[in-house]
Amino acid sequence: MSANDGNLAYDTERQYLGTVYAKGLLGALAATGNGEEVVSELESLVGELLPQVPQLRTLLESPRVPLPVKEEVIDKAFGAGTDSLRRFLKVVCAHGRFDCLKIVSSTARQLLREQRGLVEGTVVSAEAIPDADRPALVAALAQMLGREVELKYTVDPGILGGLMVRVGDRVYDASLASQLENIRRTATDRAVQQIRQTLDRFLVDAS
């Protein structure tokens, strides 16, 4: 496992490279029209297969394995997949950029969404939102943002109640925790301000 596998670490250099490859992939797939299919294959490869078979990843990333061997392995291992995916993987290997594959896959998915006018969002709630309520939430967000939203749902009891929606770099925070924090901050600020302005009101004679 390399260092950029965690969700937190963000590698601007690989991100840049990954974006270039993802654009290239989608550009090539625009002609055949099976973008959705290939990107799903790529996602399952990155998300499921590679973590299960780390040797495969090591082999394809390794600069010491000659390219023909890698191509053979790709043909054998992904024989069931589409031609487009195999060709793309060979290109990535030929340029020695297999380490960027995870970023390529996530960027390609994002670009695909953008092409269709969709945005991705994350909803955090204190308790799981029942399936029945979800369409209403999606519709409300779509109206607010003016575009279709694809939502991921996560549960974080720490926010106590309410909702927190993150779309891109923007956070719509209607959580109970942050409102309580806001109340605490404004109330203490205001109290301190009033004490400073009219000190007499707050003083009592100790005797």
Added chain:
Amino acid sequence: MKFNADEIASVIQHEIEQYGRQIDVREVGTVLEVGDGIARIHGLTGVAAGEMVEFPGGIIGLAFNLEENSVGVIILGDYLAINEGDEVRAMGQLLSVPVGEGVLGRILDPLGNPLDGKGPVSFTERRNVETIAPGVAGRQPVHEPMQTGLKAIDAMTPIGRGQRELVIGDRKTGKTAIAIDAIINQKNTGVKCFYVAIGQKDSSVANVIRELEQRGAMDYTTVIVSGASAPAPLQYIAPYSGTSMAEYFMYKGEHCLIVYDDLSKQAAAYRELSLLMRRPPGREAFPGDVFYCHSRLLERSAKLSAELGGGSITSLPVIETLEGEVSAYIPTNVISITDGQIYLQPDLFFKGVRPAMNAGISVSRVGGAAQVKAMRNVAGSLRLDLAAFRELEAFAQLGTDLDPATQARLDRGYRMVELLKQRQFTPMHVVDQVMMIFAGTKGYLDDVPVDKVGAWEEAFLSFVHSKKQDFWNLLDSSKDDKDALKKADHATTKGLIEALTEFKASHKI
């Protein structure tokens, strides 16, 4: 007396009742890496250059570098409390500091937080740290004097209100002393003073503050401190925030004096930030825009036009040179920006000539127009005469016999040099200065031994103040008369000659 808890609780209860539910919309990013006073952030796609961002725990940062995939932020606070992966939110506003009467007499950090333990700063207004300097139409030529109280400076390189006069010299040549004397001399003039200490030892700053307090100068002075241990971002913004506090008074039509002590350290802090942000280094590894860094700061010192209230900011930037190297990058930059410089030399300083100003290469490009007329009449040629004397003195050291005329010029020169010496923290009133320089240039000191000039000066001034106060008042009121001390039949000239003759008759050397 003690606090009434119920009353406080009622205020808080009122606030809670008034609290409106609202969705908090914020633009966020994630810390990728942090260290050395800077952080790189992923996200914050809509952030503007110079916008404030907030880290967890309320630490403030400034968006400094906007790159394709990340944002470089300078951290104005304790960067050790920030971790990788922390959420950063854009605050949608530019950096500002509290301004107003409340900052006077206070010791603040560059963000306006008090460092003197005298409680919070009371303010009603904030002002952006980075503001645009007044334009051409908003200014007028410098015409009022800003007295420093130092004979050498007020006579030879006069400073006007709204001028920028550089104080430059090696370490330990009395740069700060000049600035402090100028601040002390502003007592009872209504001029507000700001002393911005950048990258200095906290012990030196504490000494400066103690001197200002002892001489009652803290009543109208604000000290902005970002010491040597402060992170580079704070040292970088300190002069801008000090200027913002001064601008509040300038735009109200009042006058300010601001000392940046010193800008070489600020340039070094800016270099540190720029290199950490991977901006390309230029000469002496300074970034390409280090000139702009100083020019936009010093352009904010101005004399406003009458329509804008006629307020002013006079600035005394300080630059420390290494081994007298004035042709280094930062000194040449700041020399070219300012309206003149006071050049201090270590050899003069160690010879006992203090302030150790080199009269030959110190200039004031605009201050002459602002000089008190009487001073202009007596000291007009003083600077050139002193420079000529220095040359003659060097020549005389060859040991050749000198003709009496040359010897007389040398003797006069020695006495003038002696006369321009002044102890620290003893600023002089301009009328006293004018009388002494008149006495020196007109030859009234020629028969006084060189080592007695100081004592003679003291005795003469106390003589005038005790016996000739009427004349002193006359000179004070007509010091801006263009003929004062110039025409032989002018009342001031007659009065001064009379006082000098009378004193010489009674005073025994």
